[in-house]
Amino acid sequence: MDHSSKRGDRPGVSRRDFLRGTGAAATAVASLVKVPGVEAQEAKSGADVVAIGPGPVKLSLEVNGTTMTTNVEPRVTLLDALRNYLDVTGCKKVCDRGTCGACTVMVDGKPIYSCTMLALEAEGKKIRTAESLIDGGKLDPVPAAFVACDAQQCGFCTPGFVVAMRAVLDANPKATPAEVEKGLAGNICRCGTYEQMRHAIEDLCKAGGK
Amino acid sequence: MDNFVYYRPKTAEAAVGLLDAKWGTAELLAGGTDLVSLQKQYIARPKKVISLSQVQGLDQIEQSRGWPMTFKIGAGVKLATLAASSALRGSAAALAQAAEEIAGPQIRNMATLGGSLCQRNRCWYFRDEQSPCLLKGGDKCFALDGENRYHAIFTQGRKCVIASPSTVATPLMVLGAIAQVLSPKGKREIPLAEFFKAPTGPEDREHVLAPDEMLLSVSFSIASDKVKSASYEVRQKLSSDWPLVQASVAFELDGGTAKNVRIALGHVAPVPMLSAEAAKAIEGKPINEETAAAAGEAATSGAKPLSQNGYKVRLLAVAVKRALLTAAGAKKYWEV
Ligand SMILES: Cc1cc2nc3c(=O)[nH]c(=O)nc-3n(C[C@H](O)[C@H](O)[C@H](O)COP(=O)(O)OP(=O)(O)OC[C@H]3O[C@@H](n4cnc5c(N)ncnc54)[C@H](O)[C@@H]3O)c2cc1C
Ligand code: SF4
Ligand code: FES
Numbered sequence: 001m002d003h004s005s006k007r008g009d010r011p012g013v014s015r016r017d018f019l020r021g022t023g024a025a026a027t028a029v030a031s032l033v034k035v036p037g038v039e040a041q042e043a044k045s046g047a048d049v050v051a052i053g054p055g056p057v058k059l060s061l062e063v064n065g066t067t068m069t070t071n072v073e074p075r076v077t078l079l080d081a082l083r084n085y086l087d088v089t090g091c092k093k094v095c096d097r098g099t100c101g102a103c104t105v106m107v108d109g110k111p112i113y114s115c116t117m118l119a120l121e122a123e124g125k126k127i128r129t130a131e132s133l134i135d136g137g138k139l140d141p142v143p144a145a146f147v148a149c150d151a152q153q154c155g156f157c158t159p160g161f162v163v164a165m166r167a168v169l170d171a172n173p174k175a176t177p178a179e180v181e182k183g184l185a186g187n188i189c190r191c192g193t194y195e196q197m198r199h200a201i202e203d204l205c206k207a208g209g210k
Numbered sequence: 211m212d213n214f215v216y217y218r219p220k221t222a223e224a225a226v227g228l229l230d231a232k233w234g235t236a237e238l239l240a241g242g243t244d245l246v247s248l249q250k251q252y253i254a255r256p257k258k259v260i261s262l263s264q265v266q267g268l269d270q271i272e273q274s275r276g277w278p279m280t281f282k283i284g285a286g287v288k289l290a291t292l293a294a295s296s297a298l299r300g301s302a303a304a305l306a307q308a309a310e311e312i313a314g315p316q317i318r319n320m321a322t323l324g325g326s327l328c329q330r331n332r333c334w335y336f337r338d339e340q341s342p343c344l345l346k347g348g349d350k351c352f353a354l355d356g357e358n359r360y361h362a363i364f365t366q367g368r369k370c371v372i373a374s375p376s377t378v379a380t381p382l383m384v385l386g387a388i389a390q391v392l393s394p395k396g397k398r399e400i401p402l403a404e405f406f407k408a409p410t411g412p413e414d415r416e417h418v419l420a421p422d423e424m425l426l427s428v429s430f431s432i433a434s435d436k437v438k439s440a441s442y443e444v445r446q447k448l449s450s451d452w453p454l455v456q457a458s459v460a461f462e463l464d465g466g467t468a469k470n471v472r473i474a475l476g477h478v479a480p481v482p483m484l485s486a487e488a489a490k491a492i493e494g495k496p497i498n499e500e501t502a503a504a505a506g507e508a509a510t511s512g513a514k515p516l517s518q519n520g521y522k523v524r525l526l527a528v529a530v531k532r533a534l535l536t537a538a539g540a541k542k543y544w545e546v
């Protein structure tokens with residue numbers, strides 16, 4: 001589960017280390033298992049390299065046009081930084097392994113999985129989440145088409161889908177329904193609302209993404 | 211995930227200077243699509259994570275003009291860039307086609323050529339924190355008599371029966387690519403055909419790089435516009451799925467016959483492998499459904515599937531056949 005949020009390191013001997021330690025090959029794996037605390041090393045920066053951590057460091061992210069600042073350890077992912085530190089909760093955590101798309105955000109205009117990018121890697125880039133798809137109470141055409149076509153059930157996948165779809169239409173406002181669908185290949189809806197999404201896509205493409 | 215010190219070197223020299231002499235303590239971070247998940251599973255537990263995001267010059271595709279046409283692709287080039295490159299699509303179609311099929315847009319926007327070639331294998335026992343198999347210092351391969359439907363079918367003499375993970379490896383092998391590699395001792399070159407290694411223990415990776423080496427770029431040369439190439443993979447799902455089997459082919463189409471044929475097979479053995487048998491079966495012949503099918507059959511010679519993956523043998527024959535027909539520009543009878 002969520003080891004990299006605000007919880008700190010794993011305490012004591014994990015089940016895995018215990019299993020390993022009692023196994024026949026305990027000596028062979030000793031070098032892998034015994035990882036001394038990272039705190040022991042000094043993070044040293046030089047002319048050609050910046051070193052950050054292991055303790056919390058200041059992180060500034062540009063999220064939906066606003067610069068937000070917090071302190072995170074290097075292991076914190078962009079998804080956890082957004083949700084748990086910056087309270088930007090549109091992006092969802094489902095698989096947390098880069099396979100479902102619920103955490104999709106745009107980084108410099110391109111859709112990526114925020115669960116699989118370290119927050120530090122997003123510094124200096126423009127991050128766009130589902131929260132950006134509303135302007136003064138007016139819904140962006142993509143989520144508006146989802147509403148009109150009833151293209152969600154539980155809705156947990158929806159913020160990822162609408163961001164991925166917005167990215168396709170931003171890159172190519174004339175995209176065909178087939179092209180839009182291709183751009184959604186990295187998103188999964190566990191409720192299976194694909195048919196209604198197809199309707200939303202057709203409506204959007206007819207209207208030129210508007 | 212264990213915590214770590216995050217390094218942001220500005221040069222490749224500084225990056226390799228931070229690597230250690232043994233695996234396990236330091237990892238290069240490219241797109242992170244493999245490494246970050248491995249860290250969450252406690253399979254990778256580096257104390258130093260060395261980000262390549264600020265290293266200059268890694269994300270370039272260089273291309274010479276005229277024939278022979280030489281390409282040099284930086285290790286930091288994204289899979290999405292490979293898939294969208296019209297130059298590659300024209301002269302090295304096998305590579306663009308393979309890149310385009312990998313995962314979904316989010317992964318292709320993050321994942322890099324270097325990370326794709328150096329990624330760890332996808333055996334579910336390897337990825338499972340609780341399964342101390344051979345590659346994690348245990349004394350047993352759990353896949354041999356376990357759940358092995360996605361594993362290797364070329365298994366003779368193999369202690370670990372992973373399926374090679376990289377879909378961009380096979381096209382680069384048939385294009386005769388060479389890897390440029392940097393370590394604190396300097397640069398060296400490795401033909402891609404010798405780049406991969408079947409791992410047998412925790413001190414091994416799926417490639418031959420030393421722990422303090424880094425891939426800088428991959429280069430290859432296309433002799434003329436007579437060179438045709440293609441990749442074909444069979445998946446369970448239409449998109450965003452791993453190949454069950456994959457074939458890449460390249461040859462010169464000269465007066466209707468195929469010359470200098472190279473055929474590589476992916477996701478069917480612990481390493482991506484060139485098939486001399488398949489290439490020999492079609493060398494000097496015209497490419498049609500009959501000759502392509504015969505080459506497909508030849509590609510399966512020596513296959514020794516595991517208890518659950520005999521089906522992959524048939525799929526492999528089909529993948530080779532369709533890759534050959536695609537490269538030759540034949541009608542894709544399988545597309546309706
Ligand atoms: C849902 C899903 C589906 C996928 N489907 C496919 C598929 O069909 N085919 C396929 O091939 N892959 C597939 N992948 C895997 C994906 O292609 C790899 O995770 C990706 O290519 C790794 O690249 P990266 O830049 O993210 O590497 P990272 O995760 O950053 O690194 C991976 C490894 O390579 C090392 N490394 C990175 N760059 C270098 C370098 N320059 N020199 C030396 N070592 C380096 C790192 O240290 C690390 O050990 C899939 C992944 C997911 C999540
Ligand atoms: S195939 Fe390799 S990685 Fe998988 S269980 Fe066997 S030894 Fe481990
Ligand atoms: S939560 Fe990131 S892809 Fe599933």
Ligand code: FES
Nearest residue numbers: 153155189190191
């Ligand atoms: S609406 Fe429930 S997962 Fe898509």
